[in-house]
């Protein structure tokens with residue numbers, strides 16, 4: 064059984080079950096048929112014995128049988144005995160049965176010379192005294208013949224049914240398991256790296272139909288994740304290659320003969336700037352990768368979010384002033400939430416940094432913090448360059464930078480990190496924006512997390 068294919072195992076089980084069912088049915092039929100025929104034979108010999116007794120009369124102590132009694136149509140034989148157990152009349156009863164001692168009022172079955180007989184002895188009474196008795200007998204040969212015919216029919220039909228069942232079972236199982244073969248073939252192609260494989264089978268709603276639909280969905284998700292991973296790796300290497308190329312070029316220049324101290328200083332400044340940029344990109348990537356692997360355990364503590372916003376706003380104000388951008392903060396007192404301080408600072412720096420970075424000269428950034436029924440809501444509004452409708456759904460993608468961002472510095476990882484931080488805090492984030500009008504980022508933190 065261990066090495067048989069599922070198809071063969073199922074067919075075999077099907078055949079064995081059919082054999083068991085047929086055997087049980089045969090046995091049940093045998094028992095019921097035998098019981099019914101025996102009961103019938105009992106009734107016949109009893110009735111015939113009674114009929115024979117009614118044709119008997121007693122005259123001066125001797126009994127006389129009226130031979131005009133019609134013969135039995137059911138082949139019942141009988142013999143009449145007087146009170147001294149001497150035979151008075153016999154019709155067809157074999158000698159071996161005639162000599163048996165009587166056993167009154169209870170039909171019995173005896174096997175004589177290999178043939179079963181139903182024997183019934185009935186007393187004949189007159190004026191409450193026994194004047195003789197009648198023995199009626201019937202051969203049960205026909206019951207044995209019927210039962211052995213039944214057995215022959217069973218023996219002949221059994222293999223025919225079995226072969227039929229095996230064939231039908233085999234083809235049915237084959238048809239049912241065909242999708243499994245398809246799944247195996249597709250899985251083996253996928254194993255070789257072809258994630259475009261789909262089963263595309265009609266969903267019949269049965270187990271195999273559901274399996275193939277689930278399989279296709281799983282491969283779809285795998286392919287999407289695999290492509291995203293590929294895109295991410297290529298974006299990351301591209302993003303790091305540019306600063307490395309700049310650093311290499313400036314370093315080669317600096318060590319070349321004839322470079323002046325001023326040129327060397329400038330080279331060092333560029334190298335430092337590019338290194339910082341690379342370091343920032345690597346830190347962001349590391350943070351996102353840890354988030355992906357769900358390795359990051361947030362260090363949640365009770366924090367006054369209003370105070371944290373004031374602190375971060377003060378920090379950003381210095382760079383905002385260079386662009387003549389003003390920042391206003393509106394909170395209604397302290398708002399305490401369970402937050403990871405490092406992550407929240409990162410989130411605020413990114414959102415506020417973007418609002419200032421993409422503001423027009425002399426623009427205004429507004430931070431509003433308030434509590435709703437279930438959430439604490441943080442809104443960061445700017446009146447900067449805005450985001451186009453086409454770009455809006457992509458801003459959380461890693462390395463996405465809108466073409467409207469021009470040559471403002473950035474890696475395209477900030478909002479991806481913000482989204483991850485919001486998820487860590489089981490919150491939600493929404494961005495509304497209109498090109499050249501401004502952008503509003505809204506973050507919802509659930510209050511029940513406290």
Ligand code: ADP
Pocket residue numbers: 413417418421445447448449450458463464465466467468472473474475476477478479502
């Ligand atoms: P980065 O700012 O480093 O480019 P982000 O992930 O923070 O990366 O933002 C992705 C893109 O979304 C930005 O390049 C920019 O085009 C757009 N964006 C984000 N915030 C704003 C904003 N407040 N105003 C306009 N555009 C924005």
